[in-house]
Amino acid sequence: MGQTITEKIFSEHAGTEVKAGEIVRVDIDMVIGNDITTPISIKAFEESGAKKLANPDGFAIVMDHYIPAKDIASANQAKISRDFAYKHELKYFFDEKDMGIEHALLPEKGLVVPGDVIIGADSHTCTHGALGAFSTGMGSTDISFAIITGGNWFKVPETIKVVLKGRPGRHVYGKDIILELIRILGVDGALYKALEFTGEGIAHLCMDDRFSICNMAIEAGAKNGIIEVDDITLEYLDERAKLNGGLRAEPKIHRSDADARYCRVIEIDLDTLSPVVAFPFLPSNGRYIEDAASENIEIDQVMIGSCTNGRLEDLRIAADIVRGKRVARRTRMIVTPATQKIFMQAEKEGLIDTLIEAGAVVSNPTCGACLGGYMGILGDGEKCVSTTNRNFVGRMGARSSEIYLANSAVAAASAIAGRLVDPREL
Numbered sequence: 001m002g003q004t005i006t007e008k009i010f011s012e013h014a015g016t017e018v019k020a021g022e023i024v025r026v027d028i029d030m031v032i033g034n035d036i037t038t039p040i041s042i043k044a045f046e047e048s049g050a051k052k053l054a055n056p057d058g059f060a061i062v063m064d065h066y067i068p069a070k071d072i073a074s075a076n077q078a079k080i081s082r083d084f085a086y087k088h089e090l091k092y093f094f095d096e097k098d099m100g101i102e103h104a105l106l107p108e109k110g111l112v113v114p115g116d117v118i119i120g121a122d123s124h125t126c127t128h129g130a131l132g133a134f135s136t137g138m139g140s141t142d143i144s145f146a147i148i149t150g151g152n153w154f155k156v157p158e159t160i161k162v163v164l165k166g167r168p169g170r171h172v173y174g175k176d177i178i179l180e181l182i183r184i185l186g187v188d189g190a191l192y193k194a195l196e197f198t199g200e201g202i203a204h205l206c207m208d209d210r211f212s213i214c215n216m217a218i219e220a221g222a223k224n225g226i227i228e229v230d231d232i233t234l235e236y237l238d239e240r241a242k243l244n245g246g247l248r249a250e251p252k253i254h255r256s257d258a259d260a261r262y263c264r265v266i267e268i269d270l271d272t273l274s275p276v277v278a279f280p281f282l283p284s285n286g287r288y289i290e291d292a293a294s295e296n297i298e299i300d301q302v303m304i305g306s307c308t309n310g311r312l313e314d315l316r317i318a319a320d321i322v323r324g325k326r327v328a329r330r331t332r333m334i335v336t337p338a339t340q341k342i343f344m345q346a347e348k349e350g351l352i353d354t355l356i357e358a359g360a361v362v363s364n365p366t367c368g369a370c371l372g373g374y375m376g377i378l379g380d381g382e383k384c385v386s387t388t389n390r391n392f393v394g395r396m397g398a399r400s401s402e403i404y405l406a407n408s409a410v411a412a413a414s415a416i417a418g419r420l421v422d423p424r425e426l
Helices: 005-014 038-047 072-087 102-108 123-131 140-149 174-185 200-204 207-220 231-244 289-293 312-322 340-348 351-357 408-417
Strands: 023-027 030-034 059-062 092-094 117-120 134-137 151-155 158-165 193-198 224-227 264-269 276-278 286-288 301-304 332-335 383-386 402-405
Touching: 005 023, 005 117, 005 134, 005 158, 005 193, 005 224, 030 038, 030 102, 030 140, 038 072, 038 140, 059 072, 059 102, 072 092, 102 123, 102 207, 102 340, 117 123, 117 140, 123 134, 123 207, 123 224, 123 231, 134 224, 140 151, 158 200, 174 207, 174 264, 174 276, 174 286, 193 207, 207 224, 207 231, 207 312, 276 289, 286 289, 301 312, 301 408, 312 332, 312 340, 312 351, 312 408, 340 351, 383 408
Parallel strands: 030 059, 030 117, 059 092, 117 134, 158 193, 158 264, 193 224, 301 332, 301 383, 383 402
Antiparallel strands: 023 151, 276 286, 276 402
16 A cells, blocks of 8 residues: 555654554654743743753744734733743754744745654644745644654554645635535544645646635644645755745655555535635634625724735735735734745835835734733724734633634735625626
8 A cells, every 4th residue: 555645754754654543653844933832832941951962953943923013911921932042052943033923934034945854842843844844833842852852652643635626706715615614624634644635726826825725724623734746846946946945855755655544535616616704613614705795794904914825925815915905994904924034025026115005004914912911902892804813702802802814815805895805796
C-alpha cells in the first residue's frame, strides 16, 4: 500500500516507513512562537534546567498579537520573549522593526519549505501546509520540549482527500473553498486527520488562496492541511529565495502514491461554488452568499486581515471593490496587512490610498482584532463581517456581538453597502 504526503514526510523524518496510526518521534525543522504563547514555553524551558536551545536556527519568535503593546500587561508579556531572544541570540526573532503575523511572515521570509515538520503554539500553524510541509499547532509545553530536545512525538494522522474539481468563478476564493469544506465536515469532522487538497482545481489557486485553505483546516478539527507542491509553489519559493538570499533549507518534495490509503474522499465542484459566509457562532455554519444576502443583515464593522486573509491579494480585491466609493456611514472598515512587506507593496500599488480614501482605517500588522485583543473590539450587539478564521461567541469582543466569516470581496462590498451583500452584484 502506498503512502500519502503526510506519511512520507514522517517516514523521512523518522528514518523508517510509517503508516497512519503509528506513534513516532521526529526532529522538528521549525518551531514557531509568538508573544502570547512563548512566555509559557520559556518558563517551562527555564524550569527544566536547560541552558541552550537544541536547534536555535530552527526556532522563530514572532511578536504579532499585541504589538505594539496595548497595555502594561502585554508590554511585560512581550518583554519575556524579547529578553529570551536576546539572551540566546536568536537569528529569527521578529519584533516591531520587521513585523508581521507569524503565518504570513515566515513563508515570506523563506523560513518554511516543502517537506518540513513544523510546530507552533498557535492553532493556525497548519497554514504552512500550503507549501507541502507538515505543520501543526501544539501546546506551549510541547513547544518547550521541542526547543530543549529538538524533536517531539506524533501520532501519524489518517488522511482525508479533498478533490477540487473545475475552477472557481468570480469572487470565489480559497476562503470559500475551506468554508464549504468545514460546512460539509462540521467543526470536528476531520478530528486528528490530515486534509490533503488535490484535483484539477488546485492549479487555479494562487498561493494566497492555498494559505487560506490550509490555515482553516484546524476549524474542521484537522491535525494539518497540506497541498502537493506544483509549479505555482515552486515559483513562489523561487521568489522568496531571490528576496531573502535563499531559503532556510532545500525543499524536499513529496507526492502521494496512486495507491495511498485515504479514510475518506470528498469532492467539491468549484464550477458551481458560490462565495460562502459562516454565520455565528461556528465556522461550520456556512451559507451561500445568495441566501446570506437575502437576510439584509446590517453591519457595524468590517475587518479585512489576519493570518487567513491579510495578504496582498486580499488588499487588491478589497481596494478594487471600494475604489471610488465610500464606506457606509454607520459601518467601520478596518484593514490589517499581514506583514510590513505586504503593507509596503500595497502602498506602492496605491491600494492603501484607495482604501483610506474610501473610509477604511489601515493598521500595522497584528492579530489584535481577530482574537478580540485590540484594534477592532466589537461592542454589545454589534455585527462584523470578517475575513478572520473564527466566529465563536465573544471571539472579537462582546459576547453578544456577531461575526460573519467571509472572503475579502464579500467583506469589502458589505462595508460599502453597510449590510451583508453579494459582491458579484456590485
